[in-house]
Amino acid sequence: MSAEIICVGTEMLLGNILNSNAQYLAIQLAKLGIPHYYQTVVGDNPERLKHVIEIASQRSEILIFTGGLGPTPDDLTCETIADFFNTPLVERPEIIEDIARKYAQRGRQMTPSNRKQALIPKGAEILPNPTGTAPGIIWQPQPGLTIFTFPGVPSEMQRMWEETAVPYLRNLGWGKETIYSRMLKFWGIPESALAEKVAAYLNLTNPTVAPYASKGEVKLRISAKAATEAAAQELIAPVHKQLQDIAGLDYYGADDDTLASVVGELLRRDKETLSVAESCTGGGLGQMLTETSGSSDYFWGGVISYDNSVKINLLDVNAEDLAKCGAVSATVAEQMALGVRSRLGTSWGLSITGIAGPTGGTETKPVGLVYIGLAKPNGEVESFEYRWGTGRSRSLIRHLSTCSALDQLRRKLLTR
Amino acid sequence: MSAEIICVGTEMLLGNILNSNAQYLAIQLAKLGIPHYYQTVVGDNPERLKHVIEIASQRSEILIFTGGLGPTPDDLTCETIADFFNTPLVERPEIIEDIARKYAQRGRQMTPSNRKQALIPKGAEILPNPTGTAPGIIWQPQPGLTIFTFPGVPSEMQRMWEETAVPYLRNLGWGKETIYSRMLKFWGIPESALAEKVAAYLNLTNPTVAPYASKGEVKLRISAKAATEAAAQELIAPVHKQLQDIAGLDYYGADDDTLASVVGELLRRDKETLSVAESCTGGGLGQMLTETSGSSDYFWGGVISYDNSVKINLLDVNAEDLAKCGAVSATVAEQMALGVRSRLGTSWGLSITGIAGPTGGTETKPVGLVYIGLAKPNGEVESFEYRWGTGRSRSLIRHLSTCSALDQLRRKLLTR
Numbered sequence: 100m101s102a103e104i105i106c107v108g109t110e111m112l113l114g115n116i117l118n119s120n121a122q123y124l125a126i127q128l129a130k131l132g133i134p135h136y137y138q139t140v141v142g143d144n145p146e147r148l149k150h151v152i153e154i155a156s157q158r159s160e161i162l163i164f165t166g167g168l169g170p171t172p173d174d175l176t177c178e179t180i181a182d183f184f185n186t187p188l189v190e191r192p193e194i195i196e197d198i199a200r201k202y203a204q205r206g207r208q209m210t211p212s213n214r215k216q217a218l219i220p221k222g223a224e225i226l227p228n229p230t231g232t233a234p235g236i237i238w239q240p241q242p243g244l245t246i247f248t249f250p251g252v253p254s255e256m257q258r259m260w261e262e263t264a265v266p267y268l269r270n271l272g273w274g275k276e277t278i279y280s281r282m283l284k285f286w287g288i289p290e291s292a293l294a295e296k297v298a299a300y301l302n303l304t305n306p307t308v309a310p311y312a313s314k315g316e317v318k319l320r321i322s323a324k325a326a327t328e329a330a331a332q333e334l335i336a337p338v339h340k341q342l343q344d345i346a347g348l349d350y351y352g353a354d355d356d357t358l359a360s361v362v363g364e365l366l367r368r369d370k371e372t373l374s375v376a377e378s379c380t381g382g383g384l385g386q387m388l389t390e391t392s393g394s395s396d397y398f399w400g401g402v403i404s405y406d407n408s409v410k411i412n413l414l415d416v417n418a419e420d421l422a423k424c425g426a427v428s429a430t431v432a433e434q435m436a437l438g439v440r441s442r443l444g445t446s447w448g449l450s451i452t453g454i455a456g457p458t459g460g461t462e463t464k465p466v467g468l469v470y471i472g473l474a475k476p477n478g479e480v481e482s483f484e485y486r487w488g489t490g491r492s493r494s495l496i497r498h499l500s501t502c503s504a505l506d507q508l509r510r511k512l513l514t515r
Numbered sequence: 516m517s518a519e520i521i522c523v524g525t526e527m528l529l530g531n532i533l534n535s536n537a538q539y540l541a542i543q544l545a546k547l548g549i550p551h552y553y554q555t556v557v558g559d560n561p562e563r564l565k566h567v568i569e570i571a572s573q574r575s576e577i578l579i580f581t582g583g584l585g586p587t588p589d590d591l592t593c594e595t596i597a598d599f600f601n602t603p604l605v606e607r608p609e610i611i612e613d614i615a616r617k618y619a620q621r622g623r624q625m626t627p628s629n630r631k632q633a634l635i636p637k638g639a640e641i642l643p644n645p646t647g648t649a650p651g652i653i654w655q656p657q658p659g660l661t662i663f664t665f666p667g668v669p670s671e672m673q674r675m676w677e678e679t680a681v682p683y684l685r686n687l688g689w690g691k692e693t694i695y696s697r698m699l700k701f702w703g704i705p706e707s708a709l710a711e712k713v714a715a716y717l718n719l720t721n722p723t724v725a726p727y728a729s730k731g732e733v734k735l736r737i738s739a740k741a742a743t744e745a746a747a748q749e750l751i752a753p754v755h756k757q758l759q760d761i762a763g764l765d766y767y768g769a770d771d772d773t774l775a776s777v778v779g780e781l782l783r784r785d786k787e788t789l790s791v792a793e794s795c796t797g798g799g800l801g802q803m804l805t806e807t808s809g810s811s812d813y814f815w816g817g818v819i820s821y822d823n824s825v826k827i828n829l830l831d832v833n834a835e836d837l838a839k840c841g842a843v844s845a846t847v848a849e850q851m852a853l854g855v856r857s858r859l860g861t862s863w864g865l866s867i868t869g870i871a872g873p874t875g876g877t878e879t880k881p882v883g884l885v886y887i888g889l890a891k892p893n894g895e896v897e898s899f900e901y902r903w904g905t906g907r908s909r910s911l912i913r914h915l916s917t918c919s920a921l922d923q924l925r926r927k928l929l930t931r
Binding site for chain 2: 111112113114116117118119121122123124125126127129135136137138139140141142144147150151154158278280289290291292294295298301309310311312313320322374375377379380381382383384385386388389390392393394395398399400401402403404405406408409412413442443444455456457458467486487488489490491492493494495497
């Protein structure tokens with residue numbers, strides 16, 4: 100038994116809108132424990148829609164349609180479904196009354212084209228739409244096949260799903276099992292290396308473990324199926340613990356944790372404060388730290404030293420060293436970190452200087468070369484060199500540098 | 516002749532990610548004039564993926580796959596396609612070399628699991644991935660059928676599409692009639708007000724004009740269909756000019772223009788420089804200004820004065836005024852702007868102080884109250900008050916404030 104999502108609308112084939120309905124419904128099906136293997140998008144075209152219905156009705160037992168229920172001539176989902184199953188449409192007076200009432204409320208007259216929305220297949224139930232004019236249907240056109248239709252407007256669809264479809268599906272026995280997921284997050288290890296370390300876990304069946312990677316971050320999603328969320332959590336907890344142990348310091352948090360929020364918690368725990376000095380990231384590190392509400396408890400601020408004069412005047416970088424080593428160097432990164440820590444009077448000072456590109460690289464100092472400086476509470480300083488490669492975008496190099504700076508501080512806070 | 520998009524990944528069936536790749540590719544296919552009638556999402560499951568390939572290869576001549584090219588065991592798009600067409604996989608040494616080189620650049624060792632990414636169907640061409648390790652393929656497994664595979668990471672997929680797939684498709688004769696669009700951008704006017712001003716244009720047929728709005732920005736997309744890009748541009752240009760005239764100062768640019776890049780161009784034109792002082796945005800204004808490569812010509816840096824001590828010590832805000840008026844006040848915004856301009860020695864100083872929430876609001880100073888200060892080349896200073904409302908998220912309030920600060924400077928640079 101499985102469900103399938105079919106989104107109808109030429110606007111999705113033209114790329115005019117993002118198909119967020121499929122994502123919403125996918126999450127909802129997972130919550131109810133209803134398996135779901137296919138999503139299809141098709142235009143407002145009866146022949147192609149019938150072709151899709153034919154395929155879907157052979158492989159899935161629940162078909163969920165969104166879109167194509169409006170009053171205009173190109174809205175033809177409902178009549179095409181009826182036609183495919185050789186069923187006549189009947190006009191339902193209660194729908195006409197409902198539409199007329201909604202129009203009257205807004206001080207408007209119902210138009211003749213709205214009558215079309217009152218036509219539903221003979222034998223189908225009305226799936227009421229509390230906010231819009233287009234109702235959906237719940238229909239068993241043949242044994243073992245249930246069809247739901249929803250309008251394409253996300254807010255209308257979601258309310259109809261929650262208020263009518265969910266109770267209907269629970270009544271059929273769904274929702275006794277739930278799928279619950281936790282996302283573990285890692286920094287400083289490539290996806291392939293992590294996947295090899297945890298290879299044995301990738302074959303588990305309940306919970307399952309699956310790896311993801313994007314913009315330098317690697318994630319492992321643990322998903323468990325159980326009767327209750329608490330029972331699912333019990334299946335997840337030991338696997339979470341084991342994966343965390345295997346990954347060691349490369350693991351930094353789960354779900355809503357970010358590198359910035361985790362660093363913030365550690366600083367708060369130790370009653371310490373942080374300031375930043377940024378060159379190539381131009382403020383991005385400060386911005387990331389202040390995304391967390393309450394960050395003023397440990398983050399005091401910093402200096403954006405994009406121009407060398409700012410490095411000298413506000414961060415006390417030595418002008419001779421700057422001339423000798425260049426702005427992108429371990430020496431300058433260290434002096435920036437020491438300078439901002441001292442000027443702002445914080446426990447830690449964290450700095451970034453590098454070449455974000457696409458221009459500004461040289462043979463010895465290519466685009467992607469970045470130094471991170473970390474001045475510690477005891478007055479010592481350390482630096483870290485990164486070479487992100489010349490193929491990456493300015494925006495990605497800046498993002499990777501910002502996250503890596505936070506990650507270095509995180510490791511230090513955990514291991515000193 | 517038509518193309519079909521097949522997105523592979525269990526994470527989409529679970530609703531973990533939004534399928535933005537399908538939208539990107541849909542827009543791209545429309546630009547090239549390639550008809551496109553179906554999109555399918557299927558999980559990382561070989562049997563179901565083969566079922567999808569069987570259906571798609573019977574109704575479409577170009578199949579575009581995204582996802583499932585990574586190094587982990589659940590990435591099996593390429594091998595499943597090869598298996599469906601009874602074609603062996605061959606290891607391509609040039610892919611291994613490329614992956615090893617990318618790892619080496621980042622100071623890392625390639626892992627054995629990466630070798631999997633070098634296996635492609637016999638007879639397929641490599642579709643190079645300039646930024647990531649997973650290459651795609653271009654392959655004709657049978658006459659009249661062309662397959663493209665791309666990784667699921669949007670930035671990698673998009674670059675591979677632009678650099679390799681588009682020239683390949685143009686070479687096959689696609690893209691002779693083109694749909695070309697220009698996006699006009701506006702700040703400081705609500706969507707409904709702009710739509711009313713330009714109402715007559717929303718009914719045009721070639722070019723068409725359509726409004727969009729997101730996160731405080733309003734856009735008008737002008738789209739024209741023509742044999743060449745130049746001919747489309749000729750249809751667009753007069754409409755662009757007229758819409759710009761109607762909107763006046765609320766129009767700020769088109770296409771790749773950002774508020775930050777437009778401000779940068781005006782500063783460069785006038786050979787002037789800028790520094791910033793940020794409280795509630797924590798570095799976001801500096802980050803936005805430095806997203807533009809070459810911004811060091813006019814942007815010198817700034818001070819992130821999250822803590823009040825930094826406002827006093829590094830920006831020379833008067834401690835008494837700070838105590839009397841509070842950090843979120845016109846007085847402090849003005850002193851921050853004057854302070855940073857003077858400390859950094861720039862032509863302009865731009866400051867932001869406010870309450871981004873969700874906590875920290877009071878009856879008289881609610882969440883969403885933000886002051887922007889602008890210190891001018893002649894030493895005068897001005898401030899602007901914004902009340903974004905308590906219902907908006909921290910992230911949106913920070914974004915709106917950053918953009919509005921740039922917009923105030925833009926208006927001043929255009930009208931002084």
